Amino acid sequence: MDQDERLLHAWSFGAAAVAYAEHRPDYAQAAVRWALEPAPGPRVLDLGAGTGKLTATLVALGAEVVAVEPDPTMLTELRRSLPAVRALSGSAEAIPLPDASVDAVLAGNAMHWFDMAVAGPEIARVLAPGGILAGLWNVMDDRVEWVSGLARVSGSAAIGPRDTPASWRAETADMHLPRTGVAARFGSAEQAEFPHGQRRTADSVVVTAPAASAEDFGPDTCLQGFVWREARPSDYVCVTPETRTRARQDNSRAAGRRDPGHGGYGPNACREGYVWREAYAGDVVCVDPATRTQARRDNQLADSRRVSARLWKTSWSADPKCDGSVCTAPAGNPAIKINGDHYNYGQVRVYIRRTSDNRLLWSGTVTARAQQGHAGGAFGLRTGLNDCTRRGRQPNSYAQALDVVSGRWSARTPVTTGCTVL
Secondary structure, rough: OOOHHHHHHHOOOOHHHHHHHHHHHOOHHHHHHHHHHHOOEEEEEOOOOOHHHHHHOOOOOOOOEEEEEOOOHHHHHHHHHHOEEEEEEEEEEOOOOOOOEEEEEEEEEEHHHOHHHHHHHHHHHEEEEEEEEEEEEOOOOOOOHHHHHHHHHHHHHOOHHOOOOHHHHHHHOOOOOOOOOOOOOOOOOOOOOOOOOOOOOOOHHHOOOOOOOHOOOOOOOOOOOOOEOOOOOOOOEEEEHHHHHHHHHHHOOOOOHOOHHHHOOOOOEOEEEEEEOOOOOOOOOOOOOOHHEEEEEEEEHOOOHOOOEEEEEEEEOOOEEEEEOEEEEEOOOEEEEEEEEEOOOOOEEEEEEEOOOOOOOEEEEEEEEEOOOOOEEEEEEEEEEEOOOHHHHHHOOOEEEEEEEEEEOOEEEOOOOOOOOO
């Protein structure tokens, strides 16, 4: 990842600020105490502070904290939740503090975004003699059944190598070193592990998981030329790339466009000339009127800009029964097999119903997985229903699939059922 990409990713979390503040875990006090033990004094810089999860732990331990964060929306949330903390706009590559002004620099789940060729000298500059640099990472315990299940169905999209107890040490051992030929400013790292727990719900896992990309090819994938708007992490409305860029800019500028109490509209009231975007229920980001009009139009056109989850029918037959060198083909018609792709990785439920009265004829569950030659999660599911299309009959039933991860249905696929086997 080059410097421009690193900065883009590091600044890309602003739209998720409220969700991060609500659902991201804090940091184990024992781990923070261990990291600060060799520091020569109490002055601590939380670098890449986000919404202030590590900052709050440092405050609770009595440290003299200053927080630095590059993303304006994250910084706004930090200042709202921790108004007594000095919180500054800045980055690891440009720290807005004087020389030798802190005794320790801590980074919570952030050091992997630093360009240490630039950040290393900058961190060394602000550290007092004998000062320390420490990175902290919360990991997910994949020895727990539901966590290992999430890893199986989502792969690195939800749980990466740095996120598990088995591999975090190797992944972070040289995180403090520059990736180029620049001289390192810090010596060998010491590593330690501390138990820490957080109660999670399905919703909290979803909103704090890394946002999917178009390459995931799930049922919310956009047609070519469109991208997810991402006005919030779960905003999968398909828009032009320019509109998504505008949504990110509007999110980052939201705080400066508010005028609390203006016109009697409460704490989220907008300054004169701005209105609430209303891209989704509860969206009170302040934008110009044309942007709100565009958001409404994009919402109306959303379904027409998405790739549909595909579903199609083939047939299958039982294997021949062989006795020595003599094999006998199975009697009767081939049976229906339902296939699909462009699904999210995970569970898919398939139903076959009679068209005339919607009576359920068959149902089954399958796991959509990566398969060569197919986009996104794909599957093939054998049914026990005879495939009657070879007898020249018109389709009298339909198959339909529910993508459990997203809650979206496929289109109906015609099938022909109900023939008698003689």
